[in-house]
Structures are given as structure tokens and as C-alpha cells.
Amino acid sequence: MVTSDLETAAVPELPARQPAVARGDGLLRDRQIGNLGLESGLELPGVRIAYESWGRLNPDASNAVLIQHALTGSTHVARGDSDEAGWWDGLVGPGQAIDTERYFVVAANLLGGCYGSTGPSSIAPDGAPWGSRFPFVTLRDSVRAEARLADELGIGHWHAVVGGSMGGARALEWAVSYPERVRHAVVLASCAASTAEQIALAQAQVLAIEQDPDFRGGDYYDGPIPAAGLGLARRIAHISYRSEAELGQRFGRSAQPGEAPVSSRRGPGRGAQRYQVEGYLDHQAAKLVQRFDANSYIVLTEALMSHDVRRGRGDLHSALARAAGVGFTVAAVSSDRLYLPAQSEELAAALPEPTPVHRIASDVGHDAFLLEIAQISALLGEIFT
Amino acid sequence: MVTSDLETAAVPELPARQPAVARGDGLLRDRQIGNLGLESGLELPGVRIAYESWGRLNPDASNAVLIQHALTGSTHVARGDSDEAGWWDGLVGPGQAIDTERYFVVAANLLGGCYGSTGPSSIAPDGAPWGSRFPFVTLRDSVRAEARLADELGIGHWHAVVGGSMGGARALEWAVSYPERVRHAVVLASCAASTAEQIALAQAQVLAIEQDPDFRGGDYYDGPIPAAGLGLARRIAHISYRSEAELGQRFGRSAQPGEAPVSSRRGPGRGAQRYQVEGYLDHQAAKLVQRFDANSYIVLTEALMSHDVRRGRGDLHSALARAAGVGFTVAAVSSDRLYLPAQSEELAAALPEPTPVHRIASDVGHDAFLLEIAQISALLGEIFT
Numbered sequence: 001m002v003t004s005d006l007e008t009a010a011v012p013e014l015p016a017r018q019p020a021v022a023r024g025d026g027l028l029r030d031r032q033i034g035n036l037g038l039e040s041g042l043e044l045p046g047v048r049i050a051y052e053s054w055g056r057l058n059p060d061a062s063n064a065v066l067i068q069h070a071l072t073g074s075t076h077v078a079r080g081d082s083d084e085a086g087w088w089d090g091l092v093g094p095g096q097a098i099d100t101e102r103y104f105v106v107a108a109n110l111l112g113g114c115y116g117s118t119g120p121s122s123i124a125p126d127g128a129p130w131g132s133r134f135p136f137v138t139l140r141d142s143v144r145a146e147a148r149l150a151d152e153l154g155i156g157h158w159h160a161v162v163g164g165s166m167g168g169a170r171a172l173e174w175a176v177s178y179p180e181r182v183r184h185a186v187v188l189a190s191c192a193a194s195t196a197e198q199i200a201l202a203q204a205q206v207l208a209i210e211q212d213p214d215f216r217g218g219d220y221y222d223g224p225i226p227a228a229g230l231g232l233a234r235r236i237a238h239i240s241y242r243s244e245a246e247l248g249q250r251f252g253r254s255a256q257p258g259e260a261p262v263s264s265r266r267g268p269g270r271g272a273q274r275y276q277v278e279g280y281l282d283h284q285a286a287k288l289v290q291r292f293d294a295n296s297y298i299v300l301t302e303a304l305m306s307h308d309v310r311r312g313r314g315d316l317h318s319a320l321a322r323a324a325g326v327g328f329t330v331a332a333v334s335s336d337r338l339y340l341p342a343q344s345e346e347l348a349a350a351l352p353e354p355t356p357v358h359r360i361a362s363d364v365g366h367d368a369f370l371l372e373i374a375q376i377s378a379l380l381g382e383i384f385t
Numbered sequence: 386m387v388t389s390d391l392e393t394a395a396v397p398e399l400p401a402r403q404p405a406v407a408r409g410d411g412l413l414r415d416r417q418i419g420n421l422g423l424e425s426g427l428e429l430p431g432v433r434i435a436y437e438s439w440g441r442l443n444p445d446a447s448n449a450v451l452i453q454h455a456l457t458g459s460t461h462v463a464r465g466d467s468d469e470a471g472w473w474d475g476l477v478g479p480g481q482a483i484d485t486e487r488y489f490v491v492a493a494n495l496l497g498g499c500y501g502s503t504g505p506s507s508i509a510p511d512g513a514p515w516g517s518r519f520p521f522v523t524l525r526d527s528v529r530a531e532a533r534l535a536d537e538l539g540i541g542h543w544h545a546v547v548g549g550s551m552g553g554a555r556a557l558e559w560a561v562s563y564p565e566r567v568r569h570a571v572v573l574a575s576c577a578a579s580t581a582e583q584i585a586l587a588q589a590q591v592l593a594i595e596q597d598p599d600f601r602g603g604d605y606y607d608g609p610i611p612a613a614g615l616g617l618a619r620r621i622a623h624i625s626y627r628s629e630a631e632l633g634q635r636f637g638r639s640a641q642p643g644e645a646p647v648s649s650r651r652g653p654g655r656g657a658q659r660y661q662v663e664g665y666l667d668h669q670a671a672k673l674v675q676r677f678d679a680n681s682y683i684v685l686t687e688a689l690m691s692h693d694v695r696r697g698r699g700d701l702h703s704a705l706a707r708a709a710g711v712g713f714t715v716a717a718v719s720s721d722r723l724y725l726p727a728q729s730e731e732l733a734a735a736l737p738e739p740t741p742v743h744r745i746a747s748d749v750g751h752d753a754f755l756l757e758i759a760q761i762s763a764l765l766g767e768i769f770t
Binding site: 038039040041042135136138193194195196197199200201203204207208211212213228229232235236239244247248250251252253261262263264265266274275276277278281302305306308311337340 | 423424425426427520521523578579580581582584585586588589592593596597598613614617620621624629632633635636637638646647648649650651660661662663666687690691693696722725
């Protein structure tokens with residue numbers, strides 16, 4: 001691992017180190033951003049931030065857009081030149097609401113993640129994976145790392161920073177931490193500070209992983225992964241991402257095809273006879289286990305629990321006053337029970353300028369920020385003219 | 386273990402085998418009810434049902450009331466002559482809404498439970514605990530067992546069967562299974578059938594226990610109990626028992642006193658620096674682990690998942706038509722997100738007689754059925770005149 005001793009000030013000078021980024025839309029790249037001082041006081045050495053981009057940065061670097069992924073999301077926002085569908089394909093691309101023929105779109109992997117940025121599965125300077133030694137990081141640490149990446153890419157300011165859920169929290173942190181570098185912040189299905197309930201659900205997820213014997217305190221990279229624990233964490237989370245009505249309409253009390261949940265074959269240690277909603281959650285769990293690192297899940301969940309735009313900045317009004325001049329777009333999903341519309345209202349009411357809360361009408365729940373592309377496209381029309 | 390070969394028909398004759406029950410309010414007793422044929426087709430031998438009672442059965446056995454506990458509840462509804470507070474002390478007792486000077490109140494432990502009734506921690510006929518061999522049981526099995534207990538106690542019909550949550554589901558099953566034996570059914574914070582979401586949350590809880598290595602497939606009675614898994618199950622459940630607002634108002638983002646959740650001492654494998662809501666849930670988990678058996682938690686959770694008053698009885702209207710003649714009192718907690726008020730509405734709308742849904746006004750969430758004694762007392766005024 002190449003490390004860098006580059007030290008960057010909080011609001012760095014912006015020499016465009018590599019202004020002409022070669023196009024290769026939706027292909028994973030990374031940059032070394034050097035040692036990163038963390039909010040906790042520790043320093044993480046030799047940090048690498050992975051990213052993808054779409055489109056071209058224009059000569060005055062005025063058309064850059066940062067898209068922030070959510071907890072288990074990745075940098076792969078849109079297909080671009082890759083073979084893989086992106087998670088916001090309908091929103092980001094040539095001719096889409098965020099038109100990559102006009103904007104240079106960047107998506108960075110969260111600090112602590114497992115999609116290319118330095119995280120617990122990365123190799124530490126001693127040649128072994130960080131594992132249990134990976135430090136606690138906050139969303140602000142991630143945003144600071146992203147600011148370094150922007151420096152590296154020659155991006156002095158973002159036309160917009162856009163995110164939903166944990167990505168929305170980071171968009172907000174960007175606006176408050178670096179207001180002079182953000183023209184518009186788009187905060188979807190998110191909040192000003194993680195709530196007691198969000199923390200409670202997060203704790204259950206973290207414990208689900210930590211209690212898996214294969215977790216081994218976080219140092220499992222030489223053996224089986226804590227698949228059962230990570231799968232359980234995902235089940236708990238996924239329920240919160242969907243509405244009661246959605247689960248009811250899709251699954252009701254139906255049995256998994258070919259299985260008989262009300263039968264003598266069900267019971268302790270024999271739970272193979274499932275309701276359909278159990279089969280669905282088993283599938284969600286298995287999918288995540290295949291693609292995500294359990295330590296990263298914990299690190300990012302802990303980072304999300306730490307989210308509080310007020311920390312060290314006074315009350316919510318005072319904290320948000322720092323973002324004067326940033327244009328905000330705030331939207332909530334009507335059926336969201338994890339990031340309640342009331343939390344978006346609370347955020348919007350404390351912003352420096354009067355800001356309406358748009359509603360994303362959906363019965364699905366929180367995940368609508370990934371699904372309701374047409375509505376989100378319409379919301380973004382004013383910013384991406 | 387003494388077993389009985391008594392076979393009881395679905396609606397048995399009612400010889401008052403022991404009509405004069407000695408008073409000893411709130412003290413645990415039990416009765417052998419013989420072998421019990423289960424809905425799954427299996428037979429559970431030598432079943433014992435534990436119960437407590439308060440007051441005296443009058444000579445014509447017309448003043449009996451059955452109070453049904455919830456998932457992890459017990460028979461100890463009221464203090465009575467015991468040294469221990471009851472979970473509905475303000476509702477049941479001399480001079481209370483359910484006046485034990487006038488009514489003979491009985492509370493039975495659920496089949497499969499761990500408060501005295503035959504369950505997975507009971508000794509099977511071969512002299513070893515049932516453990517993993519304990520069969521899948523349904524709420525109807527439990528109600529059938531309770532009907533046998535009623536026979537044993539000389540109770541031909543109940544003046545009322547009263548319950549909240551899983552207790553409400555059993556009250557409903559009583560009314561539909563034995564309408565001629567129930568004058569009033571009081572169904573609080575419950576529903577006609579467990580929903581996809583309730584099943585999803587239940588699955589997560591069951592997996593939390595089964596994935597604990599100390600669970601050992603359910604045969605852990607000769608070793609450490611699966612405390613971590615049961616504790617996690619309780620955390621998941623407890624969040625669902627409380628409202629977002631209640632957790633927010635009580636705990637917000639406060640740190641557990643003396644701890645620092647946003648610090649370098651937090652992180653994978655080091656989660657000792659807690660938010661206050663985490664400390665609260667740790668406490669709830671520890672309390673349950675001390676008093677409840679993990680196998681019973683699974684068996685009863687599976688029984689609750691199976692709850693569907695319609696099973697084998699046609700649609701909801703047809704199923705409930707069996708309870709014609711039973712007076713229903715239905716109430717929902719305004720802030721309940723586990724048993725949504727809409728589910729009480731759905732139940733009430735399908736009852737044979739027009740039945741209003743009363744609202745228990747509370748910000749606490751589902752657990753208000755245990756807490757809002759004054760409101761529940763008022764609801765019961767018409768029945769317990």
C-alpha cells in the first residue's frame with residue numbers, strides 16, 4: 001500500500017492536480033489522500049478513497065456533482081461504461097435528470113466501506129487487514145476524506161451534493177462543513193441527527209454481527225465470514241426500510257412456495273418451513289452477505305449512529321447557519337418509518353432560508369429514495385436546469 | 386411427572402371437578418390436563434397448565450374471568466397474597482375495575498411457556514427436558530389447553546376473557562373457538578391475524594436466539610443459556626413495543642452516563658461506549674434473560690406468528706361469525722406501531738355486531754396496554770358493572 005504524507009488544511013487551496021479526468025464512466029478508480037486525522041483524535045494512515053465518475057469536468061470545474069451513497073450502497077450509481085446496472089440508473093446518465101453529458105458526476109465510497117475505500121478489510125501498514133483495529137469514524141471524517149478527494153480531482157466546489165438516507169446525512173454534513181464548496185445540497189429521506197430509535201435499531205444490527213462466533217472480534221479474514229450475523233443485521237435493517245403496508249401487500253401471511261409454516265415441521269431448530277416474508281428476508285440477507293463486509297457494516301453503522309450536524313456547533317439553528325448560501329432541497333418519503341417525514345420537517349425548519357419539504361409519495365417506505373426515480377427527477381429539475 | 390390419560394372432547398361436558406377453589410390469591414398452582422392433541426396433528430403427553438387465581442368462584446360459577454398474558458408475560462397479573470407486584474395490579478384486585486371481591490379471576494400460563502405450564506424446559510416423559518423436541522404449538526392449542534383447565538376448575542363459561550397483544554389474540558381465539566363459553570371478549574392492542582411485518586420481526590428474534598452458539602439447537606439445559614441471543618431478541622422486540630417519539634423523548638442522543646459513544650473507544654468489538662438508549666435496551670435484555678427461557682421465547686413467538694383466526698374457517702367475516710353472541714370490546718393504542726390501530730379496525734369491522742374501536746391514547750406505543758390502566762379500567766366499566 002502506498003501511503004502519502006500529504007497534509008491538507010480544513011479548507012485547502014485548490015490546485016487542479018489532474019484537471020482533465022479521462023472518461024470511463026462508472027468504472028472504479030481510487031486516489032490516495034494521505035493520512036487522515038479523525039474526529040476522535042486518532043489518525044488513519046495512508047487513506048485511499050475509491051470513486052467512480054461519469055461525464056467530464058468542464059474547464060472551469062463548475063459542473064461537478066457529488067452523489068452520496070447510503071449505508072450498504074456503492075460508488076456504482078449508474079451503469080456508464082461498465083457491465084453492471086447502477087443503483088440510480090434512471091436518475092444519472094446521458095439525458096437523465098442528472099445529465100452526465102452536462103455534469104461531471106462523482107460518487108465516492110464511504111471511509112470505512114468495502115467498495116474500494118480504506119476500511120476494515122483493507123491492509124493496514126503492517127501488512128495484515130485492519131479488522132478489529134480499524135478505528136471508529138464519523139460521517140464528518142468521511143466528508144473530510146471526500147473533500148481531499150475533491151482536491152485531488154481539481155474540484156473546488158460542487159454544483160450539488162446529492163444523497164438519500166445516510167447519503168443525505170453526508171450531503172448535509174458537506175453543506176455545513178464546507179459551505180463555500182457546495183452550491184446545492186439535496187437531502188432525501190434523511191435527518192439532522194440520528195435519533196434514539198435509529199440508534200436502537202443500529203445497536204441490534206451491530207450486536208447481531210458481533211454475536212456471530214465467526215466474527216471473532218472483527219478478525220475473521222483468515223476464516224469463515226460472520227454470514228449469519230450479517231444476514232440477521234440485514235433482516236432487521238430491511239424491515240425498517242420497508243413499510244408495514246408494503247410487506248403486507250406483497251406477502252401477507254402466504255407460505256413460502258412448497259413450505260408449510262403452520263405444521264409440525266416448524267419449531268425450535270427446525271425453522272425451514274417458512275412464511276413467504278421470511279423467504280424474502282432470507283434472500284435479502286443472502287444477497288448482502290455475498291457483497292458486503294461485516295466489519296464495514298459495523299463501522300458505517302456506527303458512523304451513522306454518530307450523525308449529528310449539531311455536534312460542537314451549538315443548537316440546530318446555529319449549526320445550520322454555517323450553511324448560509326447553500327441552496328437546500330429536502331424531501332421525505334411519505335411512508336418512511338425509519339427517517340420520519342417529521343425529521344425532514346425539523347431539518348428544513350432550522351435551515352437559514354425558508355425551505356419546503358417535498359414529499360416523495362410512496363407506500364414502499366424508506367427505500368423509495370432508491371425507487372421513485374421520476375419523482376426525484378422532478379425534484380431536481382430546478383437545480384439541474 | 387404425573388401424566389393423565391384423560392381425553393377431552395373439543396367442547397367437553399363440564400362436571401365441576403373442584404368447584405370450591407381455595408383462595409390464595411396470586412399464588413402459582415397447576416393442573417394436569419392430560420394428553421393434548423395439537424393442531425399440527427402431534428400429541429403432547431401429560432400436559433400441565435399453571436395458573437393463578439384471585440377471588441372466589443361463586444356457586445353458579447358465573448363470575449369467572451380469564452386474563453390472558455402476552456408473549457413474555459406470566460400468570461402473575463396481580464399481587465394478591467404474594468410478595469410480588471403483578472403486571473396489571475392497578476386493574477385487577479379488590480375494588481379495582483376487575484374487582485376480585487366480585488369476580489373469580491384466573492390467569493393461565495401459555496402452553497409452551499416457562500412460568501409453570503408444560504414447555505420446552507419441562508421434563509419430557511423420558512426424564513430429560515423437552516428442549517429441541519418440544520413441538521410447534523399454535524394459539525389454538527393453548528386455548529384448547531385453557532379450556533381443559535377451565536373444565537378442571539369447574540368453569541363452564543367465562544364472564545369475560547381479557548387480553549392485550551398476544552393475550553388479545555388468545556381472547557379472540559377463545560371467542561371463536563368456544564363462543565358458548567365466553568360472554569365478553571376484550572381484545573386490546575391485537576389483531577385478527579399476525580401480519581407479514583409481525584412475522585418478519587418475529588423471524589429476526591427467533592434467528593437471534595438460534596444463532597447463539599450456546600443455543601445448541603435448543604438443547605442447552607445442561608450448559609450456559611443462550612443469553613446473548615435472547616437478549617438481542619428482546620432488544621428487537623422492545624423497540625417495536627415502544628414508539629419512536631417515546632424513545633426520542635426519553636433518551637434522544639444522550640450518552641449513557643459516564644460513557645462516550647462518539648469517541649475512539651467505540652467501534653468494532655469495543656462497543657462499551659454507549660448511547661443512553663443502548664444502555665436502556667441492554668437493561669431490558671438483561672432483565673428478560675434472567676426471567677425467561679429462550680426455547681419458550683421461540684415456541685411462543687412461533688405460536689404468535691401462526692395466529693390467524695381465519696385458518697380453516699373461511700374469510701374473516703365467516704370466521705368471526707362463529708362468535709355471534711359474544712360481546713366484544715376492541716381497543717387499540719394510538720401510537721402502536723406493532724399492532725396498528727388499523728388492524729383493530731379491520732377486526733372490529735368484521736365482527737358479527739357493530740363494534741367500535743376504542744383508542745387508548747398514549748405516546749408510548751404498544752406497551753401502553755400494560756401502562757394505561759385508567760383508560761383500560763374505563764373501557765371495562767360496561768362489562769364489569
